[in-house]
Amino acid sequence: MRKRLSLKPKSLKEPSTIKRSEERYHRMIAEVQDYAIILLDRKGIIQNWNKGAEKIKQYKEAEIVGKHFGAFYLPDDRKNKLPEKLIREALREGRAMHEGWRMRKDGSQFWGSIVITALHDEKNKVIGFSKVTRDLTERKIAADNLQNYAAELELQNKELEQFAYVASHDLQEPLRKIQTFASVIEKNMADESLVKRYLDKINASANRMSQLIKSVLNYSGLSANKDQILETDLNSVLEVAKTDLELLIAEKKATIKNEILPTLPGIPLQLRQLFTNLIGNSLKFTDEHPTITISSKVVKPDEMVSKPEILPNISYVELSFADNGIGFEKDYEQQIFSIFQRLPGKKHYPGTGIGLALCKKIVENHKGFITAKSELGKGATFYVYLPV
Amino acid sequence: MKNTKECLLIDDDPADQEIFRMALQEIDGSIKCVLANNGIDALTILNPLTFTSDFIFIDINMPGMNGIQCLTEIKKPDHLKDAKIIMYSTPAQPKIVELISVLGANDFLVKPVTLDLLTEQLSTIFLN
16 A cells, blocks of 8 residues: 655644545646646655646556656666756755656657655655656747757858859959950040950950849749649659750750659759759760760768768768769869859850859758769769758 | 069959050050969969069969969969069958968059059059
8 A cells, every 4th residue: 555645734624624625635736737746755756646747748647656757758868867866956955947858658759847846744854756847848849940940040141141242243353344345445446446346345244244143143043942842753854954955965966864763852943953054064064975874873871972971861862964074173073063163274165153053052952962073084973962 | 684574464364364465555565474374374484494574463363273372382482482473353352452461462453444544553563
């Protein structure tokens, strides 16, 4: 027969009144649903249970009374003797407060706010503890989400700052040239052939600026709106990209080989841009008879090429785009994805230098990443990793 | 004692090279200007046996080896320790200007928007 700890009323009343008061207290505690209010003995063994405790921790009274309250703690916390630490603190200070992840009967976790209070007899000896727990999981998740959101915003702001700096800087170059060319014309108005030549240069610079501005708008318009994500068949994406590039493909007499590609969640329009940019890039930088091979396979992080340091341990689809073009030096493997970055000596290949930065942004919008492997003169292979 | 002035311009942009040449023509038709498209070519030109430039102009924004890296390389060999180096570029952030000064450049010339301004700036440099 288990000895029940009872709360003694302060004033002496008739036995029946005392019993009724006791009953009232017990009922009050028993019926509270939002707080688990339980009694522990000196060693931390659970003496009783209430509706709140059952609701929060899922155990029924018969299953848990008589067990140690450490049952609600995560294995690591139990290893580090957290329950014992809290009991010692309650003994010392009168009470102990804590917030942390706890475990329900089915193993799922909740964020609990706990107060353990030491209970004393008339001789001020500790006879046990009361433990009140509140489930604050929703609030915790909301707070965490807010923190993540703030961190993301900060990152985006930094990116935007950098982007604005690079964009405005690179746009100023052609503008300055236009002004300088105009001043040259001013000084040589009588020289018709010079004037004609410099007017052509001004036009070329103006066109270049227009191209840059369009690509900047395109890049900045690439957001990762969750609403746009659909199951996308990459084979159709490839077909559309090939249609986008059909003139260039015909002109260069190019061959595009591909395996059957998977279907995965993504933003169709952006994936189309990704394919068009990567294939277009390879076509552009191959002088004769370009051959582009596109393959795919499912990989785990340790099978990846140049993976970033922090990566969730899930499976990815690896899409590789290999060409037989002019390639680039190994040293530039990371740099080529920077915005407006163009390789040395490649000024006679047209372009704004934004294509690969665009690809990187699109892949990042899909929570994936992109890397490249190349050697000068030996073609290049681009690896796109997308979560499956 | 050499009378004709000589300079080396390291800049990947053909339009900027042409403008530079035109400005030099305005100052003094006899000023000799050697052009290098990038840092690597420049270092070949700056060979101790053939180097005779009075001034070296380096563009900061070049693909591949940029101007800052170029400046660092040029400052290494003995025969170039006292070379007069002028960084020639679009407006740069203060910390870049500070950096090039620390790395040993003698001056920073902002690429002007008109030919006359460039001529003016270059006269000051060449005729002083």
